[in-house]
Amino acid sequence: MTTFATTPHQANSGLRVDLNAAAAVERNARYQADTVVVRYAGGDLTYAQLDDKAARLAGVLAAGGVVDGDRVAYLGLNSSSFLVTMLAAFRLGAVFVPVNFRLAEAELEAVLNGSGATALICEEGHRPTADTMRGRTSLARFLLVDDDTEAPATDAVGWEAWSPLLASALPVAGVAAKGADDPAILMFTSGTTGKPKGVVLTHGNIWWNSVNVELRLDTRRGDVTYAAAPLFHVGALNSFVLRTLVRGGTVVIRRGFEPQACLDDLVKHGVNSMFGVAQMFAALARVPGMFEADLSGLRSVVVAGAPVPPSLISLYAEHGLLLQQAWGLTETAPFATHLPAERTLDKIGSAGIPMPFTEVRVVDAATNRCVEPGERGEIVVRGPNVTAGYWNNPQANQAAFDEDGWFHSGDIGYLDEDGCLYIVDRLKDMIISGGENVYPAEVERVLSDMPGVTDVAVVGIPDEQWGELVTAVVSVDDPAAVTVETVHAWAAGRLARYKLPRRLTVVPVVPRNASGKLDRVVVRRLADEES
Template sequence: MTTPATIPHPANSGLRVDLNPAAAVERNARFRGDTVVVRYAGGDLTYARLDDKAARLAAVLADGGTTDGDRVAFLGLNSGSYLVTMLAAFRLGAVFVPVNFRLAEAELEAVLNGSGATALVCEEGHRESADRIRGRTSLARFLLVDDDTEVPATGAPGWETWSPLLAAALPAAGVAAKGADDPAILMFTSGTTGTPKGVVLTHGNIWWNSVNVELRLDTRRGDVTYAAAPLFHVGALNSFVLRTLVRGGTVVIRRGFDPGQCLADLVTHRVNSMFGVAQMFAALARVPGVFEADLSHLRSVVVAGAPVPPSLIELYAGHGVLLQQAWGLTETAPFATHLPAEHTLAKVGSAGIPMPFTEVRVVDAATNRPVGTGEAGEIVVRGPNVTAGYWNNPQANRAAFDEEGWFHSGDIGYLDEDGCLYIVDRLKDMIITGGENVYPAEVERVLSAMPGVLDVAIVGVPDEQWGETVAAVVSVDDPATVTLETVHAWAAGRLARYKLPRRLTVVPAVPRNASGKLDRAVVRRLADGQG
């Protein structure tokens, strides 16, 4: 009988492998330093230049006291400086805090205080807002980006312009090794319905999402990805951008989304992958000549963040572009499910199947027991891409995670007979009218397909007779053709009578946040005549 051999070095299993993206960028700088990694109007960057600039900023931050575990915030639009700041933080082992540049000052204060950030890198367009709240935060270091031609800055009292500091700094040597459980990013959820919560995304969360994406989508070394959706949103940052930096590809960055510019960029740069919300692709579809342009290099197009009208998917598919729906949250880094390209039309309207290393269930919200096929319930998720928890918020952690480690998303959906997930709505957005449950997303899907309707939001508003009634807020091509009567005529054969809107408000644009999600608090005010 043979005695089994012992393993002398169990750490070689790979469980302690360094997952820090900054280490991968440093590697790329060494072996393919002349490759352009960032295409940006404010200044392109090669891998060598990106790594050098991040190493210099890391040295500047370290000189100011930033160390492993500290939080470094960035306040500004999409830019090369965003990526430099993130990689500099990663180099030091610090936690990167991307700040929503659209926040009001009170919200900005809450995020900066909640994160405990001690250093802030800021663009000129947001400096004054930061100045007004700086005394009520933990911030001790204020760096102003002054070398971006897209957002010129010349300096201001109490701010250090970063270009002379970077020029004088000796690049920091080495990159902090980081494992799967080490925090990487502290990303605050949108606070349209309450105080934003800080979601801790670890280096492992980022890594496993990337593995899921690579196993499911057609991504390749050297790919060009397009980043026009806000990078403070996890969908834009962690769908393709971070992984592109790691794999040696190129990121085309725009400060914001312009449909005409987007079309030109897709063609000129032969873009392979892109993340966006439905409204971006709807706007792109209205650009003259879009479907005559050469989009043959566009292999992986993910649309998520808000419900996607089936008509939009069918429109693009008819022209050879497959919009691949996905579902997830900031807490799932971001994708929990994805609909493979080959099922785009067969399962139109579905958010897909669970990612390879992610478990997804639909459960009864009251009992936490799995429900049957086709039955709606709360979607719960478990896997290595799921957040380690909320920052300094044990109460939120207790509410979000059950004893078996399932994360409760608060989204309502159902699984069909093939295991494909369909999103119904948010649990908290359900309308109860006359004792009947109405899911706004169901009504929104029907009305979004109505001719002349550009965008739609459905909310419940108080009603003396029914408790709540269904109200629609829409943006339209021609207000004369979209009335409550024409809406009823369109929807009557598609929705039960109690689901039909009883109020209609026409607005120039339906309020949405930077992630493309409806700002239902503002929508309710508009629907109630308070807008």
């Protein structure tokens, strides 16, 4: 168990406060035991049941050798088991490693090895992949979730079914006390542009993001939040879910996002808060009766992870629903900026203003000096919600943090005269065509509003004459109606000529990762195949 060293004058300063979310859940189990904390098709849980199950799993893990500081991995879709595993790890002072269930075998092996996890809790659907690498990792314990009707499991050689272990386990009494600098979660970046990096999120990072959210958004005790975006992504987990557990509210968990089911849940459960990416809200808007449904309880709707078409924001606003844009990364746990609800329309397209306890600047990437309002540069962030660093990766830390502690995001943006941030693109995604800088996200925003286009990605393809050609990969309603010529006709008055796509590739689905971000590696491959 962690202990805190203090000097006498710190005794009443609050510096010794325990920030472990598992302690808050244990407290809620004591004072509101019968409140339903998890609504899930595989079985609802009260606070008492959630805390007891986490304490029992902690006992199982401890019996297998897991101690303070060890890593415990979870591989599976959204479920109550995800939360139980996280809280059990926290209870022991271990670090929780939520694994992207969409990873290929080599990527999964890299994450498990990179984390040094010694225990893996897994769902049946992902067990075969985990089996292929069990001898090539540090894993010593393999537990299979077998009590979830949404993820039926069968006996498997080399795996321990967790339900009989939980039933007979001695619950771990008490929760390891954790301070602001103690690691809580090891979350790996998506890795679509290179090898995934392990981002260390401390208990303090989690706490301060929650404080930022509470000061900026309309969240309340007892709120119902909706979780259909993947919980292994920091946006879904730490926007509302973790804070809801701490504050005594209810989390409606769905294994994945399905538009009609989402609408039904929002109405049935009187959902108050929700995190999602733009594609989720675009799909939800197409559900018949969406804007006639009673969504009066929905106060805080955050959309992030990828650029949001202004037309989508306007559509929701016309029906009294304000999509609140935010910007951040895994490294900022997740929010660095947020656009207040009341500014949704007059600052449409903006990612908002810095969160209350977070500093945000835009600097010249070469000199690190702040640029003037309206001038583009790299976005840098500093604050208690910013990661402590990358796991066992001093080179990445040196590249990401400057000597004054600013985290360099790699995103390009600008601040307007009112201090509102606008995201332009990723620094490394910029296209140089004929000597001109073209930012793919700028072109994507324009094309996403084109009638008939359902999704779009823009990349640069090598070209002898121009250096790179601006190339659009799109999914459309009618392939015959969207051509290079119709795209030019639509965008000509909205974009400079050198920004217009020279090539167009139509695909059934534009590749995105689980965070809703474009998978530009796959997009470039699709564009290359058509060139």
